Amino acid sequence: MTPAELTGRNALARLGTLEKGDLRARYPFPFLTVPMEKVARFCATSGTTGLPVMFGYTERDIRELLPSQMTRLLRAAGVEPGERVYQGYGYGLWVGGVVMDWALLAYGCTNFGIGPGRAEAVVQWLRDHAYTVCTMSPLWLMTLVNAAKAQGIDPKRDWKLRLGVFGGQSVSAAFRDELEAAMPEGFVAQNIYGSTESGGPNHGISCPYSHDADEMHLINEDTILTEILDPATLDPVGPGGTGEIVFTTLEREASPVVRWRTRDLVKLSENPYGCKCGRQAFPLIGRIIGRSDDMLKVRGSMVYPSQIEDCIASLPATVNEAWQIYIDREDRILEEMAVAVERRMDAVTTDDDVRDALERAIRSRLGIRVHVEVHPEGTLPRYEAKAVRVILRSGKAGPE
Ligand SMILES: [Zn+2]
Numbered sequence: 383m384t385p386a387e388l389t390g391r392n393a394l395a396r397l398g399t400l401e402k403g404d405l406r407a408r409y410p411f412p413f414l415t416v417p418m419e420k421v422a423r424f425c426a427t428s429g430t431t432g433l434p435v436m437f438g439y440t441e442r443d444i445r446e447l448l449p450s451q452m453t454r455l456l457r458a459a460g461v462e463p464g465e466r467v468y469q470g471y472g473y474g475l476w477v478g479g480v481v482m483d484w485a486l487l488a489y490g491c492t493n494f495g496i497g498p499g500r501a502e503a504v505v506q507w508l509r510d511h512a513y514t515v516c517t518m519s520p521l522w523l524m525t526l527v528n529a530a531k532a533q534g535i536d537p538k539r540d541w542k543l544r545l546g547v548f549g550g551q552s553v554s555a556a557f558r559d560e561l562e563a564a565m566p567e568g569f570v571a572q573n574i575y576g577s578t579e580s581g582g583p584n585h586g587i588s589c590p591y592s593h594d595a596d597e598m599h600l601i602n603e604d605t606i607l608t609e610i611l612d613p614a615t616l617d618p619v620g621p622g623g624t625g626e627i628v629f630t631t632l633e634r635e636a637s638p639v640v641r642w643r644t645r646d647l648v649k650l651s652e653n654p655y656g657c658k659c660g661r662q663a664f665p666l667i668g669r670i671i672g673r674s675d676d677m678l679k680v681r682g683s684m685v686y687p688s689q690i691e692d693c694i695a696s697l698p699a700t701v702n703e704a705w706q707i708y709i710d711r712e713d714r715i716l717e718e719m720a721v722a723v724e725r726r727m728d729a730v731t732t733d734d735d736v737r738d739a740l741e742r743a744i745r746s747r748l749g750i751r752v753h754v755e756v757h758p759e760g761t762l763p764r765y766e767a768k769a770v771r772v773i774l775r776s777g778k779a780g781p782e
Pocket residue numbers: 589590591592599657658659660661
């Protein structure tokens with residue numbers, strides 16, 4: 383393919399896609415497009431194999447590209463230059479903390495970049511230093527809220543935070559609402575999205591006008607060209623459709639990617655270019671729904687484990703952290719599916735009640751029938767790190 387053949391966005395469809403296996407096969411410095419001495423810094427994905435995949439930044443990436451991407455994002459979220467920021471994204475291998483440092487420097491904020499941890503001290507600093515903005519995982523802020531209350535500090539009264547930029551972990555809109563309610567009056571939680579492959583948390587951000595609909599702008603569409611594609615056919619989805627985020631970095635010098643498959647699934651907004659903030663070049667997507675690797679197809683309906691989790695969490699008698707989905711085909715195209723849950727020891731309902739209620743909830747929300755198995759509390763597996771929710775149970779699997 384020659385540059386002249388890249389006549390428009392659709393021309394990208396003629397190129398292949400990139401995925402994790404392509405990077406691993408080129409360990410340890412995949413697709414480094416500049417000489418090593420031009421690489422000013424590396425970040426890495428941790429990877430389940432334990433081998434980090436290294437992504438480089440040139441001096442220009444650090445001094446020009448990321449600052450221009452990130453300051454645009456901070457502006458869209460509603461951060462003002464000069465604000466005091468508690469930066470709580472992690473450092474180390476991970477891209478989040480260091481890129482947020484570059485961003486806040488370029489934007490003119492006063493940054494206390496300490497990452498997560500030290501909860502007992504941080505809850506006091508949030509009061510004494512009067513930070514107005516925080517950047518972190520939403521789960522970490524919830525931990526801080528609880529730590530504050532344990533020390534007699536009331537976040538609503540004693541903290542000055544008015545805005546949080548939350549990423550690293552997708553949580554439900556209900557969790558976001560709960561977080562906002564625990565914070566000072568008027569506090570807004572904005573969602574941010576990005577990845578090591580895109581260069582940092584530089585890809586998506588919600589704005590004051592898209593916040594209520596829980597949608598984010600693809601805010602750097604001119605430097606991170608994004609396609610939302612059906613994961614099976616790789617055809618683009620239309621407004622309102624659900625697909626995988628696939629992107630091409632147009633300006634990154636050291637470690638660019640072409641059509642990188644994130645496996646992250648989102649719904650493209652019903653009205654992607656209609657945000658009232660006026661950023662009409664930057665389409666809107668919903669919250670990350672799950673990973674395409676996790677998708678199941680039950681009698682033609684797409685189902686994600688996170689949707690089953692929502693149904694389980696809606697019932698008071700079930701244990702929220704212990705549940706499984708059992709399937710009988712490796713290709714995940716199913717006629718039937720079984721869901722195993724635990725009945726809480728203190729629940730007043732019977733196993734039959736729990737089974738009926740969950741089957742009804744799943745049928746009414748997802749339109750599919752499943753078999754629910756109810757077990758006593760404490761009998762299903764617990765997972766210390768990432769939970770394995772989908773388990774293949776029959777012999778039709780073929781060789782692993
Ligand atoms: Zn907007």
